[in-house]
Amino acid sequence: MNNRFPTNSVGLVKPRIIHFEEPLELACGRILPHFDLVVETYGELNRAASNAVLICHALSGHHHAAGFHTPEDKKPGWWDEYIGPGKPIDTNRFYVVALNNIGGCHGSTGPRAINPATGKAWGRDFPPLRARDWVHSQSRLAAKLGISQWAAVVGGSLGGMNAMRWALEYPDRVRHCVAIASAMKLSAQNIAFNEIARRAIKSDPDFHNGDYLSHGTLPRNGLALARMIGHVTYLSDELMGTRFGRELRSGTFERGLDAPIEFQVESYLRHQGDSFSEIFDANTYLLMTKLLDYFDLAREYGDDPVAAFSHAQCKFLVVSFTTDWRFSPQRSREIVDALIAANKDVVYANIESDMGHDAFLLPNARYEGVFRAYMDNVAREAEQLVRNA
Amino acid sequence: MLQPELDIVQKWITPGSRVLDLGCGDGMLLQSLGSSHQIEGYGLEIDPERITACIAKGVNVIETDINKGLAHFPDKSFETVLMTNSLQALMRPDRTIEEMLRIGRECVVTFPNFGNIRARTYLGVKGQMPVTKQLSYQWYDTPNIHFCTVKDFETLCLEKNISIIHRATVSSHAIDRQLMGIWPNLFAETAIYHLSK
Known part of the structure; x- marks a missing residue:
């Protein structure tokens, strides 16, 4: 059945729901008594568990990042362009983990889930979330999947913010952070929209x-x-x-x-x-959108991005797109400048594209080349760790 | 970059220091300094293929148009700012050198010496813009828009109060190597400067 799909597709994939019984204390002070995450994984975790890549979704994203749910599906997952066998996030080499974050509406605990206190859907009463809540819930997921350190945490837009927050919250559990078309905080114009x-x-x-x-x-x-x-x-x-x-x-x-x-x-x-x-x-x-508006990478670090990034231990890939005016190249450049000042390893490419912010999801030869070259090194490192194990 | 040039540049780099390489190409120099001197290096490059080559080498490459200025780099944020073989391709080499000296405590600049006897002869005898193995472009398609000589460069340094800590010259011709010590402007193929302000 899989041969109906292109050879560089992960093919048929099946989401699964993982239940977390331990309460999750949120940044707002409230507690989520237990929660579910809906997850898709592609590829195999190697014996050193060194090849796991976490995919962080953007505003309207979810767990279905690559492949197809049914043979009849016309459209693959949202980042299928870059995840699959032989693609930059190569599922022959990486164990890729994609999830729907808490607060989402694709099966993970969010406003549509049942509030155990009332027996009714949470709705508007669902607690407000911050990116760090996502990071903490994702760290529980990592533990459950047997991953003590991500080879890379990767995300575009809001997902890039999620990835950078990982690098600061759990510095020793991320080897590479990939932030694409992202920013350290939204501009007033962004908040306005x-x-x-x-x-x-x-x-x-x-x-x-x-x-x-x-x-x-x-x-x-x-x-x-x-x-x-x-x-x-x-x-x-x-x-x-x-x-x-x-x-x-x-x-x-x-x-x-x-x-x-x-x-x-x-x-x-x-x-x-x-x-x-x-x-x-x-x-x-x-x-x-509130989570996005409130995100400010350096707020807890005296509003100093250099001080914030000095906590990171991973290497960074930062990518922007020339016509992206929602998360403009300037925002990426600010990330890069802070990383350089903090003496962190960083690669930055500003990709020529007329696709605006959406470019991070779409085919682009140069973007693919940059992404592939970087992830190739990440994969080689992960394979070296297996040999050393 | 040729081995003799690399050997000279390496001598002027402090082990373990922060180095910024302007126009870092495929990242060869930074990679080499990384393994020989354990530097914390960053390279600026604008050419897409070279950027990808740097990434493949694991070199920290930052896509940057040097001609648009380097204002985002703070004063004295690097021990050494390097620029090998890119000076002649800049819109305003004088401004970039000033910026390099603002960002770095020291600078290393290398450029092809247009005062070289072979360039002079080519133009003088043939009456055409020199096309050599090292500079293989035609006048209309060359990225090299600001050629200068050893003498021109030192005049600029004097005007801008730039101190020349060291000067070295290299040439691929054995006979020129004998003579360039005495007449650098005539026999150096590539000039290498170690600068501060």
Whole structure:
């Protein structure tokens, strides 16, 4: 059955739910009495457990990073471009762990899960989260999978923040940190876009102040609008120009005809928003955008990124994309400058791309080359550790 | 970079120090200094293929357009700032050298000496811009836009109050090596300077 898939695909994959019985104390002071993580793994953990790679997802991401869930699936996991046999994150060499983080809505404990205190879905009462809560829950996962040190913790966008937080929270448990299209903190403009998205959700009459599940409704319009706003910021002006231009999907500007005019870009955005609103949870969206807004790598280190990174023990790969205006190359360069000042090993590439922020998910020969060259060294190190074991 | 040039540059690097290499190419020099001198090295490069070559070697390479300035590097944040064979490709070599001396306590600069007898003869006799094995570009496609001679470079140092700690010269021609001690501007193929301010 697997031969229906490309040879460089991990093929059919199956998510599994891992239950954690021990309570998790959160950064906000509240306690999650127990939690589930939905996880996918690709490849084999070697006998020294030195080849594990953690994939950290972005705002709307989840555990399905590569491969297909059914032979009929048209679309593979969200980072299939870069995870698979012979791909930069080579599943022939690495044991890849992808998960849906707590607070998510794809099977891990989040606002849609049952609150043991009430017997009802958490909904808006789900505790606010910070990236470090994700790191701590992921460290429990590592322990359960028999991984005492990650060969690499890898993530794009919010996932890159998650990866950098790992490097600071558990310095001796990460050998490499890969932060792609990321930042040490959001800019005011970024927070502004997130707030517009949140306002869109909250003003939907079906939102019911976050209690939509018990009202048997979903704030579809609000969530779709939030996604449309987000989506525009993930693309570049150039990309929208080449992909849609001013092409019409229906209607005409001809005199005398009054058929309603719809631009291609309008229809595309509406489709993006509508399909997202069917699969994503509004409370998760609010929670995750807040987590993103509050992230500030150096806050606990006297607002000094150099002091923050001086705690790290791993090596870093930092990648940005030229037309990414949501997490601009400048933000990556700040990470790099702090790492250099902290005397840490770092590689930085600013990839030419007209794909905007989304470039980190999409095919790009140079990005792939950089990523592959770096991960190749990571894999070789992991293999050396097996020989030394 | 040729072995004699490398030998000279290595002598001027303090073991275990922080080194920044401007235009680090495929990372060969940083890799070599890493194993011989245990330096904490970073290289700046703009060419995509060379950047990937650096990554493959495990060299810390930072994609940077040196012509856009080096303002993000703090004053005296490196012991040595190196630039081998890139001076002539910069938009404003004078400004970059000033920046190098701001960022590093010391600098090492190497460049092809355009005052070399063979370059002079090529232009003088053939009446054409020199095309040599070392500088194999045509005038229209060369990345080398600011050629200078040993004499030009030392004039710049004088104007900018830059101290020359050491000067060394290399040549691939045995006979030139005999003469370049006396007439560096005429016989040096590559000039190597150790600078401070």
